[in-house]
Amino acid sequence: xxxxxxxxxxxxxxxxxxxxxxxxxxxxxxxxxxxxxxxxxxxxxxxxxxxxxxxxxxxxxxxxxxxxxxxxxxxxxxxxxxxxxxxxxxxxxxxxxxxxxxxxxxxxxxxxxxxxxxxxxxxxxxxxxxxxxxxxxxxxxxxx
Amino acid sequence: xxxxxxxxxxxxxxxxxxxxxxxxxxxxxxxxxxxxxxxxxxxxxxxxxxxxxxxxxxxxxxxxxxxxxxxxxxxxxxxxxxxxxxxxxxxxxxxxxxxxxxxxxxxxxxxxxxxxxxxxxxxxxxxxxxxxxxxxxxxxxxxx
Amino acid sequence: xxxxxxxxxxxxxxxxxxxxxxxxxxxxxxxxxxxxxxxxxxxxxxxxxxxxxxxxxxxxxxxxxxxxxxxxxxxxxxxxxxxxxxxxxxxxxxxxxxxxxxxxxxxxxxxxxxxxxxxxxxxxxxxxxxxxxxxxxxxxxxxx
Amino acid sequence: xxxxxxxxxxxxxxxxxxxxxxxxxxxxxxxxxxxxxxxxxxxxxxxxxxxxxxxxxxxxxxxxxxxxxxxxxxxxxxxxxxxxxxxxxxxxxxxxxxxxxxxxxxxxxxxxxxxxxxxxxxxxxxxxxxxxxxxxxxxxxxxx
Numbered sequence: 001x002x003x004x005x006x007x008x009x010x011x012x013x014x015x016x017x018x019x020x021x022x023x024x025x026x027x028x029x030x031x032x033x034x035x036x037x038x039x040x041x042x043x044x045x046x047x048x049x050x051x052x053x054x055x056x057x058x059x060x061x062x063x064x065x066x067x068x069x070x071x072x073x074x075x076x077x078x079x080x081x082x083x084x085x086x087x088x089x090x091x092x093x094x095x096x097x098x099x100x101x102x103x104x105x106x107x108x109x110x111x112x113x114x115x116x117x118x119x120x121x122x123x124x125x126x127x128x129x130x131x132x133x134x135x136x137x138x139x140x141x142x143x144x
Numbered sequence: 145x146x147x148x149x150x151x152x153x154x155x156x157x158x159x160x161x162x163x164x165x166x167x168x169x170x171x172x173x174x175x176x177x178x179x180x181x182x183x184x185x186x187x188x189x190x191x192x193x194x195x196x197x198x199x200x201x202x203x204x205x206x207x208x209x210x211x212x213x214x215x216x217x218x219x220x221x222x223x224x225x226x227x228x229x230x231x232x233x234x235x236x237x238x239x240x241x242x243x244x245x246x247x248x249x250x251x252x253x254x255x256x257x258x259x260x261x262x263x264x265x266x267x268x269x270x271x272x273x274x275x276x277x278x279x280x281x282x283x284x285x286x287x288x
Numbered sequence: 289x290x291x292x293x294x295x296x297x298x299x300x301x302x303x304x305x306x307x308x309x310x311x312x313x314x315x316x317x318x319x320x321x322x323x324x325x326x327x328x329x330x331x332x333x334x335x336x337x338x339x340x341x342x343x344x345x346x347x348x349x350x351x352x353x354x355x356x357x358x359x360x361x362x363x364x365x366x367x368x369x370x371x372x373x374x375x376x377x378x379x380x381x382x383x384x385x386x387x388x389x390x391x392x393x394x395x396x397x398x399x400x401x402x403x404x405x406x407x408x409x410x411x412x413x414x415x416x417x418x419x420x421x422x423x424x425x426x427x428x429x430x431x432x
Numbered sequence: 433x434x435x436x437x438x439x440x441x442x443x444x445x446x447x448x449x450x451x452x453x454x455x456x457x458x459x460x461x462x463x464x465x466x467x468x469x470x471x472x473x474x475x476x477x478x479x480x481x482x483x484x485x486x487x488x489x490x491x492x493x494x495x496x497x498x499x500x501x502x503x504x505x506x507x508x509x510x511x512x513x514x515x516x517x518x519x520x521x522x523x524x525x526x527x528x529x530x531x532x533x534x535x536x537x538x539x540x541x542x543x544x545x546x547x548x549x550x551x552x553x554x555x556x557x558x559x560x561x562x563x564x565x566x567x568x569x570x571x572x573x574x575x576x
Contacts, residue, residue, distance in 0.1 A: 011159055011160065011165070012159065012165055012167060014159050014160035015155055015158050015159065015160065016155065016158035016159065016160070016162045016163070016215070016216050018160045018162075019160070021155070021156055023156060071160070072160050
């Protein structure tokens with residue numbers, strides 16, 4: 001199972017070389033991940049109503065390979081796949097295409113952490129790794 | 145009294161027109177404001193140790209006029225001045241220069257708000273306006 | 289005539305105060321402006337095929353007033369209106385709403401400039417103001 | 433030989449989880465790379481005066497591993513090392529520390545490309561890989 005979504009390159013995504021800045025692919029991956037999670041009925045920052053413990057997903061690794069330049073107003077199709085699920089972490093794999101042309105491919109590794117009971121603003125970190133709750137694991141596993 | 149600081153334009157600040165993106169001036173203003181506040185011994189997000197109530201400064205207005213284009217690797221001098229202090233708000237005025245050439249000028253209006261006693265992550269807003277604490281007002285007023 | 293579009297707040301738009309960073313509203317305004325221009329059949333960076341001289345629209349002013357905080361995953365409706373057309377410049381007015389709640393309102397002033405015949409990469413600026421071409425003026429004027 | 437530089441985390445680098453957004457490490461790597469290149473007398477976008485052909489360095493790969501969260505106003509020390517030089521590409525390795533604590537480590541692979549003689553704005557890409565000019569190779573090799 002692969003989820004995919006489209007977005008148009010905005011001007012702020014570009015740089016003085018006239019192309020999408022390499023760093024701009026990472027927020028695009030994250031937005032696609034979040035859209036994928038919403039499509040499963042999950043949220044990255046679930047509220048009190050959820051029927052499983054509140055968890056958050058800090059990233060521990062991210063990679064991207066750039067295959068062709070993308071430009072302002074290009075329409076990019078971004079696919080998201082769950083490449084691997086461990087006890088506490090999940091690896092997403094992403095592909096960016098402009099029509100049939102491969103533009104970039106990347107990965108993002110997120111670790112499941114329990115949200116603190118009495119959080120502080122600003123957060124001082126201190127998140128604790130926790131096994132991925134079963135209802136979430138089940139949903140994500142459909143994509144492996 | 146005017147505070148000033150310098151920064152070099154980074155590649156991520158530019159866009160496909162080959163110049164600094166207009167939106168990139170706002171984080172530069174904010175960073176200069178924060179550096180100014182630190183120079184006064186203040187922080188935008190004070191911890192428990194401060195001898196006045198913990199406050200934060202959400203922005204209620206921002207403006208910028210662009211006078212000349214800035215480019216990658218330009219060194220910009222940014223001056224910060226307290227243009228006005230009200231009961232609960234402060235207006236900062238900024239000027240950007242590249243050597244003698246005026247590049248941009250802007251303003252930012254921040255409102256003094258009390259940090260909640262039991263904050264939530266993510267914050268759900270709900271900040272309450274509060275009069276600027278006297279020790280802070282005194283420090284900022286030196287700049288008016 | 290008012291154009292409007294929707295977008296969902298992405299995580300990269302937020303800051304450690306738990307809300308959308310004030311600077312993030314400016315790229316959102318610009319993206320809405322570009323979507324508006326595309327809806328008129330115009331492009332911010334027209335290619336050789338257009339039936340009028342190639343122009344570009346550097347910004348000379350931008351403002352934003354923040355009325356309420358926006359948060360991760362909020363859906364914002366952004367309206368774009370041509371508030372004023374001068375000989376060489378256009379002022380856009382923007383409003384951001386989350387359902388019925390006003391979140392922010394802003395303006396952006398863009399100046400019509402002719403693209404150089406022999407551009408350099410990276411651009412060294414040197415754009416020249418030019419009267420807004422009639423076909424563009426006519427399209428934009430429908431919105432005043 | 434390792435080059436290192438410091439920077440303070442700015443508010444725009446943070447996100448609603450209260451920490452530096454994972455994507456913000458990439459522009460920091462790039463800025464450190466550019467500072468390293470300037471320290472060698474090189475520029476990422478050399479002008480006509482240079483005594484070697486004008487080249488530019490699009491990225492073909494970037495990775496980052498996140499070891500600990502960074503926060504607003506943290507001072508990060510970023511080290512840059514040339515990990516590998518090929519015929520046409522260079523791999524940089526980066527480490528981020530907050531005092532003695534390792535925060536992140538990453539890599540960036542850049543490919544040497546010749547700037548076109550008659551560039552277009554906006555660039556349509558079409559850059560051609562070229563062997564790294566000897567004067568640049570020599571400077572970078574001191575770091576391997």
